[in-house]
Amino acid sequence: MPALPYSITISNEERTYLRSLIKTRTIQAQVVDRARMLLWKSEAKTDKAIADGLGVSVNTVRRCIDRYLNNGINLAIFDDERSGRPVEVTDDAKSWIVSIACQKPCDPGYAAELWTLAALHKHIQMHAEEAGYPRLKTVTKPWLQKYLKKMDIKPFKIKYYLERKDPDFENKMHDVLPVYKQVEMQLDDDGNIIIPDSGHLTHTVSYDEKPGIQAIANKYPDHNPTEENGYVRRDYEYVRLGTLSLLAGIDLLTGEVIPLVSQSHKSSDFIRFLKILDAKYPEGDTIRLILDNHSAHTSKETRKFLATLPEDRFVFVFTPAHTSWLNMIESFFSKMTKQMLKGIRVNSKEELSERIYRYFNEINADPIVYHWTYKMDEIDPDEAATI
Template identity: 25%
Template sequence: MPVASARPVTLRSCERRRLQTMAYGRKTPYQDRVRAQIVLAAARGMSNARIAARMQITVDTVRTWRGRFADRGLEGLADRKRSGRPPRFTPLQVAEVTALACQLPAETGTPLSRWSCPELAREAVTRGIAEALSVSTVRRWLAHDALKPWQYRSWIFIRDPQFRPKAARVLDLYARVVDGLPLGDDEYVISSDEKTSIQARCRCHPTVAPGQARAMRVNHEYDRGGAVAYLAAWDVHRGKVFGRCEPATGIIPFMNLVTQVMTQEPYASAKRVFWVVDNGSSHRGKAAIKRLTTAFPNAVMVHTPVHASWLNQVEIFFSVVQRKVVSPNDFTDLTQIHERLRAFEERYNATAQPFRWRFTTTDLDDLLARLDRHTPDRHTPDRQEQSCTLQAA
């Protein structure tokens, strides 16, 4: 009885490169690696028996994948679709568990703050939704609908009755518009705030530099060396920062920062310099506006709405300082903090550019309208006095 000859295999250059990547790639699954090696060996003219002996697999395995590649090419090396095991749970059971995950545990009488997959599986069995339910099954159901009930994000109600006009004025200034007119070349916008309590934490053991397969190591124990406040003013359109360190925040430290900026050109001779600030105690209310105008007649203070510090662009710069200068905190004393921040300002200003601020008044109106649709019970006749929600910055 004649013996069937091995199927001939001829590779194109692109197929050979793809198979070599599969056969010798570090992250290639084992079964894909074996199939690719079978085809590469067959392309060199090796017999099925020799390939099987060399790779320590059966001749039937070699014959199967050699034949599939000869018939369908690279697509033949993929697993064929299988019908799989019949589902053990009905769509109704899946929907009930998903609906349970979309409820607060307190609403169901469960003494939990958040759901987890083990707790959901346990609660589903307790309620009789299923006789038995594994944690991995619940996790797979939630992943299908992108549900993560163990995570949460904080949010806050807007309390400022003048939120919309205040926010719109700040956004217009970022767009170089004030009272419906474009800003002149001799008008500037400064975003200012304070970063409080930057501590000098002297580690009990020196910080170890990163090495091969090792991250930087910072000792957990430290001695407190005091704290300073870092005040910064960011020129929104010129992309330049002015900063100073003070023992604490307050009216006098803030006015020191204002003096530092306003006594320099081009701000000293500018027509108007708009100072965008939040509602902190250092610059809150009409008294702060009068104090600023008295000291510098060409300065105009503009307040962000309450609970809307995310409208203040200097907060972006503070996030850069936190990532690149403050964390991890390892300063021997307050003098080192002063020197580090001053040196970072010079380094940052050397390449600084204005932030790409894309949130406009149109986006603000769209956001407020969307929040209105989700909070119908909090509407008031006056659009400017409505209560709505915003994600906390």
């Protein structure tokens, strides 16, 4: 005798939930089948009709119905007991992902310094279950990438910063800024130098070294642009000829740049540069240098040379540690690299030296007076005038 048809009663909330599972494309096929079994049974379809419609056995249909009647909707649909909809990743699981992404891969024992998306995804899948988040075993790389982007976490990139190691940075910075203010006060509204009543000027020079400028020669000649190829063609191979150091300063009153090309940048080279300045400016004037704390600037050899000159001939104003940007010459070096040194090829170190000097001649033919603006409004002119 055939079994009598029967139906089950499901709530509107359960009906909506089952329909949402059926529409989910990424869910397992057997979950979709079980959702249909419950929906169709609530419409009083026979077990055989449901089985034929889904291509499964009648026992499979009856087992799903029994599990629903005895244990509820979740155990009827899913093989393991779950709290709520399993398609959702819990906040705790997401926090665990963030904690992993915020470590370096070398922390859990890998060789790499930075994560790749593939490596991070693999690590999460391998360790999700032992961490108590089995759902994360099934997350995809696109989902992980999208979530990290949403959280603005980029463990695949490095963004450099400069640690302020000098605890007295602000005070030292305000030792330098009044110097720039004083230079500004030495110029009138038309940019002309104001000669003091004493006739003796203070010449402020922003100074630094640029070591390791490479002399590189072509192994094969360049080919200049033509109508057919509108760019310089260069062979990949080259020859290293050694390096040179550039010692240079900008006269902040005139904009003139003073160079010294050398084989090194030791104390003896720095003293050579000081001698150039000493010969350049009139006796009785003060030469004030803004410079960093390089050992050559305070060496025994340098102090011995300075002792041979009048006490106020040279005045050194040191920038705080790791603040090269406080020195105007750094902007000039950056400009020089872009305009002249980038891609340069020479046949000898001598040619490199000659072309560096030629560049300075070109710059000094039309000098630009540099003006410092950063935090200058914080400097009281009356206070600067008394320093």
